[in-house]
Amino acid sequence: MSDHLIGxxxxxxxxxxxxxxxxxxxxxxxxETARRMEELVRDVPGFLGHESARxxxxxxxxxGYFRDEEAIAAWRAxxxxxxxxRRGRADWYERYSVHVGRVERSYRFDHR
Amino acid sequence: MSDHLIGxxxxxxxxxxxxxxxxxxxxxxxxETARRMEELVRDVPGFLGHESARxxxxxxxxxGYFRDEEAIAAWRAxxxxxxxxRRGRADWYERYSVHVGRVERSYRFDHR
Numbered sequence: 027m028s029d030h031l032i033g034x035x036x037x038x039x040x041x042x043x044x045x046x047x048x049x050x051x052x053x054x055x056x057x058e059t060a061r062r063m064e065e066l067v068r069d070v071p072g073f074l075g076h077e078s079a080r081x082x083x084x085x086x087x088x089x090g091y092f093r094d095e096e097a098i099a100a101w102r103a104x105x106x107x108x109x110x111x112r113r114g115r116a117d118w119y120e121r122y123s124v125h126v127g128r129v130e131r132s133y134r135f136d137h138r
Numbered sequence: 139m140s141d142h143l144i145g146x147x148x149x150x151x152x153x154x155x156x157x158x159x160x161x162x163x164x165x166x167x168x169x170e171t172a173r174r175m176e177e178l179v180r181d182v183p184g185f186l187g188h189e190s191a192r193x194x195x196x197x198x199x200x201x202g203y204f205r206d207e208e209a210i211a212a213w214r215a216x217x218x219x220x221x222x223x224r225r226g227r228a229d230w231y232e233r234y235s236v237h238v239g240r241v242e243r244s245y246r247f248d249h250r
Binding site: 031032040077078082125126134135136 | 143144145152153155157158159161189190191192193194196197198199201203227231232233234235236237238239240241242243244245246247248249250
């Protein structure tokens, strides 16, 4: 598993925080769609990266990093992504929240 | 484990995204300090909540929600928190990144 962290992007940029509780249904189709979305989002101009963590039996948090609002809008408008979101609401997510923030400062620490 | 999600806060507010890779050292002291910090931060005026997820063997993501910059500054200035951050850099974190974002919009979904 990659333990790369996203950092060192010059502000301003945007974080899209997506927190979710899964239904646990249909694990395989979910994983396949998640992989496909990770592939697809890389083609969005202004997409800067994403990070995900999920505590077993708990919540998941995904953070998407985008250069500007246009990049976020382009990703939201993607037809295949819209299909995945519909499927997510129907089958995969018990609930979720999304928080779109404009980042004006960031910092990082590396032990080495 | 709680599967409550933070949502429905009236913008504007702030998200502090903290992503980290742990050293794996000193697990017990880390957990104790984390619990103490969760207790302490609740006393900060303008603290709105937090969420955490960690993929076993992977990265951790914690999101703190704050009403304004003053609340974030107060939490950063807390002496006990500063001690924990120093300890974190010395012993617990291989690396981390922090992204402070001003949230202008958010949405949520609940299956029920």
